[in-house]
Amino acid sequence: MKKVIIIIALIAGVLAFQAIRPESGLIEQAAADTMDVNPNGSSELSLLMRDMQKYTNQAKADLKAGKTPAPFPAAFNKLFTAKISENNTKSDFYNQFGELYISSVKSYASSTTENRVETYNNMVNACLACHSQHCPGPVPVIKKMKVE
Ligand code: HEC
Incomplete structure (x- = not known):
């Protein structure tokens, strides 16, 4: 029984990871900001x-x-x-x-x-x-x- 729980937990973990990764926009946004000469964005x-x-x-x-x-x-x-x-x-x-x-x-x-x-x-x-x-x-x- 324990094994099943662990496997379910692992699958859930992988799914959660996939959910963060996709083109959420967060990653693109961070890349756009680094195009600026100032790392924190220009005032x-x-x-x-x-x-x-x-x-x-x-x-x-x-x-x-x-x-x-x-x-x-x-x-x-x-x-x-x-x-x-x-x-x-x-x-x-x-x-x-x-x-x-x-x-x-x-x-x-x-x-x-x-x-x-x-x-x-x-x-x-x-x-x-x-x-x-x-x-x-x-x-x-x-x-x-x-x-x-
Ligand atoms: C009244 C004060 C003042 C005058 C006049 C002034 N500067 Fe600045 N300058 C600053 C300050 C303060 C900063 C920093 C801005 C910040 O950190 O937000 C700065 C930043 C800069 C930067 C860096 C901008 C960047 O990309 O971060 C350049 C280049 C610059 N000034 C050029 C000039 C030139 C050329 C002139 C004249 C045509 C000039 N400054 C006149 C106060 C001044």
């Missing part, structure tokens, strides 16, 4: 940073090609409200650095050919100023964005 602020980085790279290309700057992207105002990663914090000066950056982008976007290089570099310096207190990782990449 709102990280995603915004990547847009800011794109804008700056485009600005540098435009500068070299003699094109007029793209207008100030209103979405950058989210800098003050976008959620930071859970393992990260904003310093007491975060908002001041943010304002400095926003006004530097506006100056660049409305620059003339005379002050375009200067306003562009001010914008990159505003990234660096905030990054001197937050998230040091991207600093070497940001430094390379400057124009002679």
Whole structure:
């Protein structure tokens, strides 16, 4: 009799295992998350940073090609409200650095050919100023964005 119970228990165990395994979606979801550069998924602020980085790279290309700057992207105002990663914090000066950056982008976007290089570099310096207190990782990449 004991043997029968053990066999039934084993079969039940196998069936239960099969039930967890099938394409439940859980496994696929986990795989999709690892496509992100950040293992825990990107914060709102990280995603915004990547847009800011794109804008700056485009600005540098435009500068070299003699094109007029793209207008100030209103979405950058989210800098003050976008959620930071859970393992990260904003310093007491975060908002001041943010304002400095926003006004530097506006100056660049409305620059003339005379002050375009200067306003562009001010914008990159505003990234660096905030990054001197937050998230040091991207600093070497940001430094390379400057124009002679
Ligand atoms: C007001 C402060 C501030 C300014 C200005 C700022 N950053 Fe950031 N940046 C941060 C913080 C804080 C993080 C970390 C975000 C998080 O952990 O959620 C970050 C993260 C990043 C990241 C990593 C994003 C990722 O994929 O996780 C890059 C790249 C970056 N910033 C580039 C830039 C560039 C380029 C500029 C200027 C165009 C800039 N930052 C301006 C505060 C700032």
